[in-house]
Amino acid sequence: MELPVFYAPDIRPDDMRYTMNEDTSKYCIQVLRHENGDQVLLADGRGQKFTAEIADDNRKKCVLKILHTDTIPAREPALRIAISFTKNTSRIEWFLEKAAEIGIHTIIPLVSQRTEKEKIKAERLQNILVSAMLQSQQFYLPVLEAPQSFEQVVNNSKEAQQFIAHCLPEEKKTLQDTMQAGRDTLILIGPEGDFTPEEIKQALSLGFVPVSLGNTRLRTETAGMVAVTLMNAKQ
Amino acid sequence: MELPVFYAPDIRPDDMRYTMNEDTSKYCIQVLRHENGDQVLLADGRGQKFTAEIADDNRKKCVLKILHTDTIPAREPALRIAISFTKNTSRIEWFLEKAAEIGIHTIIPLVSQRTEKEKIKAERLQNILVSAMLQSQQFYLPVLEAPQSFEQVVNNSKEAQQFIAHCLPEEKKTLQDTMQAGRDTLILIGPEGDFTPEEIKQALSLGFVPVSLGNTRLRTETAGMVAVTLMNAKQ
Numbered sequence: 001m002e003l004p005v006f007y008a009p010d011i012r013p014d015d016m017r018y019t020m021n022e023d024t025s026k027y028c029i030q031v032l033r034h035e036n037g038d039q040v041l042l043a044d045g046r047g048q049k050f051t052a053e054i055a056d057d058n059r060k061k062c063v064l065k066i067l068h069t070d071t072i073p074a075r076e077p078a079l080r081i082a083i084s085f086t087k088n089t090s091r092i093e094w095f096l097e098k099a100a101e102i103g104i105h106t107i108i109p110l111v112s113q114r115t116e117k118e119k120i121k122a123e124r125l126q127n128i129l130v131s132a133m134l135q136s137q138q139f140y141l142p143v144l145e146a147p148q149s150f151e152q153v154v155n156n157s158k159e160a161q162q163f164i165a166h167c168l169p170e171e172k173k174t175l176q177d178t179m180q181a182g183r184d185t186l187i188l189i190g191p192e193g194d195f196t197p198e199e200i201k202q203a204l205s206l207g208f209v210p211v212s213l214g215n216t217r218l219r220t221e222t223a224g225m226v227a228v229t230l231m232n233a234k235q
Numbered sequence: 236m237e238l239p240v241f242y243a244p245d246i247r248p249d250d251m252r253y254t255m256n257e258d259t260s261k262y263c264i265q266v267l268r269h270e271n272g273d274q275v276l277l278a279d280g281r282g283q284k285f286t287a288e289i290a291d292d293n294r295k296k297c298v299l300k301i302l303h304t305d306t307i308p309a310r311e312p313a314l315r316i317a318i319s320f321t322k323n324t325s326r327i328e329w330f331l332e333k334a335a336e337i338g339i340h341t342i343i344p345l346v347s348q349r350t351e352k353e354k355i356k357a358e359r360l361q362n363i364l365v366s367a368m369l370q371s372q373q374f375y376l377p378v379l380e381a382p383q384s385f386e387q388v389v390n391n392s393k394e395a396q397q398f399i400a401h402c403l404p405e406e407k408k409t410l411q412d413t414m415q416a417g418r419d420t421l422i423l424i425g426p427e428g429d430f431t432p433e434e435i436k437q438a439l440s441l442g443f444v445p446v447s448l449g450n451t452r453l454r455t456e457t458a459g460m461v462a463v464t465l466m467n468a469k470q
Contacts, residue, residue, distance in 0.1 A: 075450070094329065101457050102449060136451040176411075176468045214337060214467055215310070216371040222336050229464040232449055233411045 003051070004032060005134045008042040011050065013071075018042060018052065018064045025062035028054075040064070043134065045141030047072045072139040075103060077160075077184045079231045082108035082153045083224045084191035087116040093128055095221040099228045100132035100142050109147040114193040118147060150188075150195075154203050159186040164208040165223060167194045172212040175227060179211075181234045187211070189224045238286070239267060240369045243277040246285065248306075253277060253287065253299045260297035263289075275299070278369065280376030282307045307374040310338060312395075312419045314466045317343035317388045318459045319426035322351040328363055330456040334463045335367035335377050344382040349428040353382060385423075385430075389438050394421040399443040400458060402429045407447040410462060414446075416469045422446070424459045 006028060011018050020028060028034050035057045042050035042064070049070040056063035081104060085092045099107060111118050125144055133141050160183040163175060167190075179185060188195075188203065195203075204210065213226045241263060246253050255263060263269050270292045277285035277299070284305040291298035316339060320327045334342060346353050360379055368376050395418040398410060402425075414420060423430075423438065430438075439445065448461045 098457055098460070101451060101453055102461060103451050136453065138451055174468070215470075216336060216338050216373055218336055218371065222333055225333070225460065226337060226464050229461050230468055233409070233465060233468070235450075 002137070003039055003041045004028075004034075005041040005043050005137060007130050007134060008044055008050070011042060011044050011048070013048050013069060016066050017055070018050070018066060020062040020064070022060050025058060025060055029057050029059040029062055039067070042066075043139045045130070045133065045139070047074055047139050049139050074140060075105075075235070077182055078105040079103070079228070080106040080108065080157075080159065080184075080186045081189060081224060081227060082110040082148070082157075082186065083189040084110045084112050084115040084220060085117040085120060085147075086192065086220050089117075089121075091219070091221040092117070093125065095224045096125055096128050096144075097132045098225045100129045100138075101136040102225070102228050103138070103232045104142050104228050105140075106143040106145060108145045108153060110150060110153055110188060110190075111147050112150040112191055112199055113196045114191045116191065120147060122146075150199055151202075153188065154206050154208065157186050159184040161185040162206075162208045163187040163211045164195070164200060164203045165189055165211055165213050165227060166200050167217065168197065168200060170210065172210045175211040175213055175230045176233065178209060179231065179234050185231055187227045187231065189220060189227060192220055237372075238274055238276045239263075239269075240276040240278050240372060242365050242369060243279055243285070246277060246279050246283070248283050248304060251301050252290070253285070253301060255297040255299070257295050261294055264292050264294040264297050274302070277301075278374045280365070280368065280374070282309055282375055284374050309375060310340075310470070312417055313340040314338070314463070315341040315343065315392075315394065315419075315421045316424060316459060316462060317345040317383070317392075317421065318424040319345045319347050319350040319455060320352040320355060320382075321427070321455050324352075324356075326454070326456040327352070328360065330459045331360055331363050331379075332367045333460045335364045335373075336371040337460070337463050338373070338467050339377050339463050340375075341378040341380060343380045343388060345385060345388055345423060345425075346382050347385040347425055347434055348431045349426045351426065355382060357381075385434050386437075388423065389441050389443065392421050394419040396420040397441075397443045398422040398446045399430070399435060399438045400424055400446055400448050400462060401435050402452065403432065403435060405445065407445045410446040410448055410465045411468065413444060414466065414469050420466055422462045422466065424455060424462060427455055
């Protein structure tokens, strides 16, 4: 029987006791019906895994006694994706959930020339990432960066491998045949209307390698999810 | 400029003219504002691609003149997935859309011991598959079979490669390291509660190979999508 995992963003590695906030306390005690003596896990989202015992099953401020702490090794290399957010919010929220479940280090909302959505609801998206992290039993919360322009991303990124997935009918190898395991990687996923020829040219001039994600025309959020899956498969 | 693709399930390869049904006519003429002389593509979902010209832009029965017909080669080998449908309908509908976009030959709703959903809305799911086929510019409609019991699937399937993705902590290779390209493949994806040890034992005894889909715990629909992505990456 696996222990349930709760999010404890403000816990410190050497804490001996921890008090859940009101929402988490309510969920743990009222919804999941945990009581004094039950064991649970806490994730700080930064790689610390705490095994704890409920010391006070208060439904507003549940107090836990930390039994022991494990440091989960970070997954190497770091996989990053810069993706143009979709006009349809549910599609990009779905992408965030799936990317976090499958495994991603950083997500950068990419504002390219044809991007139709430039603002994001950071708090709502953070909650989606936290739920997916707990659901998939991971202990590192993916980093959701602030939206960046295409120029910022291609000029400032420093990963060992950099790819751009575009739909122009040019000679492209597949991501799985091009990517090398064990190296920090960044991939750019464009908007529904694709990157502009100028953006693609600029990325290639800066050393980005053009890749294909398969034989079919994929929606933006599907392309993002396929890219995250194929990058993880190289680990 | 790519031509829009419409679904024509009842067209025959040698037809010279074709009349769209009322819904498609309305969408083509009233929504997309096409008129006489415009060229469009028709997909029969069985590999025939028709290039046609609008001869009568009637918004209830749009008539098309077929200019020429191409046969799109079927994607080989055939990739099949038998997946336990989720209690939450939107999650499995999302899986169907993504699987069709990425590319899948057959989807079998799998009824295993812990499956919580045994009935499916076939017509609604068919429409999702058609939309995804057109959206991703493919000309073969994935086959959605009727729900089958776990026993039916493992006993009657005849693919050259057969895999079962389960979460028991046993020695498993990853799907991408185990699967061989160029061979018809079937993979089984279980319910949220996983397959039972008895089901796993039965599948292995019939030659199914246990595989892992990665290092994280995936929801059923995510596991299905990851499996479809990795199988296609082997083509």
